[in-house]
Amino acid sequence: MPEPSGSTLMLALDLAGTFAFGLSGALAGVRARLDLYGVVVLAAVVGLAGGITRDILLGALPPATFSDWRYLATVVCAALLTFFAHPTLERFSRPVAVFDAAGLSLFCVTGATKALDFQVGAVQAVLLGVITATGGGMLRDVLVREIPTVLRNELYAVPALVGASIVVAASKLGHDPGVASVAAAATCFLIRLASLRFGIELPTAPTDRDKPPDR
Structure with missing residues (x-):
């Protein structure tokens, strides 16, 4: 089975993303008034679902989540931290959105x-990057009865598409993967936060409700 490029760096980024998404899921669970078990489950779903989907699609079995205990330990730590310290976390502005942007x-x-690393094409690699980044958040929103943010x-x-594209383009051009990874993550994070701060949105199809009233 192929080893990730710069495996130590990729593992660190993967665990950091798992923790950030775990915090996002756990905070959503606390706000939905779930009990401790529900908070842990929601943190695990958000933190692990994207990576599991990616590994299954790549044929990397068993998924890293089940072969490396650190992933499960990370989401449990995120869930427990959030459950017992959520008043402190809630003091930050829009904590779910920030943690979600970090995980993304x-x-x-x-x-x-x-x-x-699994030798898929450039387009497929970008798509798998987006799937990994958005899969957990989509399930989180479904479980708390919200329209998924990605939709x-x-x-x-x-932002995930841009970040994944930077990684793939840098790889194809032979640039340093560590620098490319940091640049891609920072770009995705800043685009996501800027869209929230300034209300940047994709266009939606016009409906009858958008038409001015008849005089």
Whole structure:
């Protein structure tokens, strides 16, 4: 089985993304008034679903989540931290969105990188980066009965698409993978936060409700 490029760096980014998404899922669980078990489950779903989907599509079996205990330990730590310290975390502005943006930026990098290690094409690697980054957040929203963020008009998949594309382009051009990974993650993170701060959205199809009233 292929080893990830710069395996130590990729593992660190993967675990950091798992932790960030775990915090995002756990905070959503606390806000939905779930019990401790529910908070842990939601943190695990958000933190692990994207990576599991990626590994299954690549044929990397068993998925890293089940072959490396650190992934499960990371999401459990994120869930427990959130459950007992959520008043402190809630003091930050829009904590779920920030943690979600961090997970999004890290997972689009690790997803695309692992796909390249398995010798898939450039387009497929970008798509797997996006799937890795958005899969957990989509399940989180479904479980708390919200329309998934990735399906709404705000920028969510687009930042992941940009980040994954940077990773793939840098690999094809022979640039340093470590520098490319940091640049891609930072770009994705900044685009996501800028879209939230300035209300940048994708266009939606016009409906009858958008028409001016008849006079």
